[in-house]
Amino acid sequence: MSRSLCHCCQQNLCLQHFNEYNKLSISHLNRFNNETNILDDRLKTLNILKIIGNSRRKLEQWREDCYTKIDLFFEQKCQELDRLANEKVHQQREELNRIQIKLTELNNAQKTTHQDIDLLISKMSQIRSSIMDLEETCFKITTHPLILDDTFIDIKNTNDHEVNLSSLSHTYKAIHRPEGGFQSLACDGQHLLIHQHPNLCLFDRDANIITQTLWSYGEIRDMCWSVTLGQFIVLGANSIFCINENTMSIKEVDTIREQNWISCTCSETVLFVATNECASSIMEYILFPVIEFVRERKHPLVCKKDEFIVGVIYNNANLALMVMNMFKKSIHMELRNAKTLERIWLFQPDIVCTQKITFRCCSLTCDHPSRQKFSKTRLNAKSFSTVSG
Structure with missing residues (x-):
């Protein structure tokens, strides 16, 4: 016979079953108490430094990159100051050399005139005065404070294992590319380098051209940015060039022997370049103090003989490779350790390459490389924020 109504489950229970039900509920409470104690202990022992470790390293890397840029700029200004001072010294040295030559001629001739003596006195007086002025020379240095904007670093709470492409901004402008332009592009965090036939163009964050220079060195296979050099690296079919983003000057790297290149990327210390051939190799070059060959990573370590x-893209001590099978016309992506080339994972998308399309990959903020392919006629410009992990 039922004695009472349980208000939780709306069941009529006899006294015995009610007591049993009550004991069961209390046991649930005890279990919850135990679990909350366990979770509390986990929170107490939580290692905050471990949680933020990777993010902290990214902030430190950003700081090091800024230090590098400041040091490079400082060295440029020091060289400019040295050049100005040396020009003044050189000018007086040339004038003094001319007087010494005149004295030698007069000594050899063993005759002179009052006019020669007066001229020498005048010249010596001028040089003496110029050297005194030079010794007291000072250069006016005008500096401006480095203004930091809080938007330089954006910290958001994300799950490192999620790739949320919906968080990308909407397309706000399209950069129309004329026929004859090469497809590669590179970003230094502030500017975008694109080939707009016949020029190499540097775009700002609003997709406006801020400077450009004529490109007359043939096909461009790939581009990347080197933080260490503070320059863009442009990969030709057989040659490699460094582009100064401030002057847009182009300098061929003469320490690299000609190869048939296809793609390039940079770490803080190494330039990685892939060869355009079946059973490709990855060539490694040290960046500093000069770009020099280190080693070649060959088949079968980097790919199979029919691939x-x-x-290739570098990020966070790893290399992401886009690899094509010659006969199957299939594309796959793999992540490898940059030092050992040990494979970390391989992703085989359902893609068959039936057209001549350039496949590239880039790194998103969640540390997952993402595939992308570029149209030959136009580039949809999203925000130019850095996407390094």
Whole structure:
């Protein structure tokens, strides 16, 4: 016979079952108490430094990159100051050399005139005065404070294992590309380098051209930015060039022997370049103090004999490779350790390459490289924020 109504489950229970039900509920409460104690202990022992460790390293890397840029700018200004001072000294030295030559001629001739003596006195007086002025020379240095904007670093709470493409901004402008332009592009965090036939163009964050220079060195296979050099690296079909973003000057790297290149990327210390051939190799070059060959990573370590690398990108001590199979016309992506080339994972999308399309990959903020392909006629410009992990 039922004695009472349980208000929780709306069941009529006899006294015995009610007591049993009550004991069961209390046991649930005890279990919850135990679990909350366990969770509380986990919170107490939580290592905050471990949680923020990777993010902290990214902030430190940003700081180091800024230090590098400041040091490079400082060295440029020091060289400019040295050049100005040396020009003044050189000018007086040339004038003094001319007087010494005149004295030698007069000594050899063993005759002179009052006019020669007066001229020498005048010249010596001028040089003496100029050297005194030079010794007291000072250069006016005008500096401006480095203004930091809080938007330089954006910190958001995200799950490192999620790739939320919906968080990307909407397309706000399209950069129309004329026929004859090469497809590669590179970003230094502030500017975008694109080939707009016949020029190499540097775009700002609003997709406006801020400077450009004529490109007359043939096909461009790939581009990347080197923080260490503070320059863009442009990969030609057989040559490699450094582009100064301030002057847009182009300098061919003469320490690299000609190869048939396809793709390039940079770490803080190494330039990685993939060869455009079946059973591709990855060539490694040290960046500083001069770009020099280190080693070649060959088949079968980097790919199979019927495969070739079509894209390579460095991020966070790893290399992401886009690899095409010659006969199957299939594309796959793999992540490898940059030092050992040990494979971390391989992703085989359902893609068959039936057209001549350039495949590349880039790194998103969640540390997952993402595939992308570029149209030959136009580039949809999203925000130019850095996407390094």
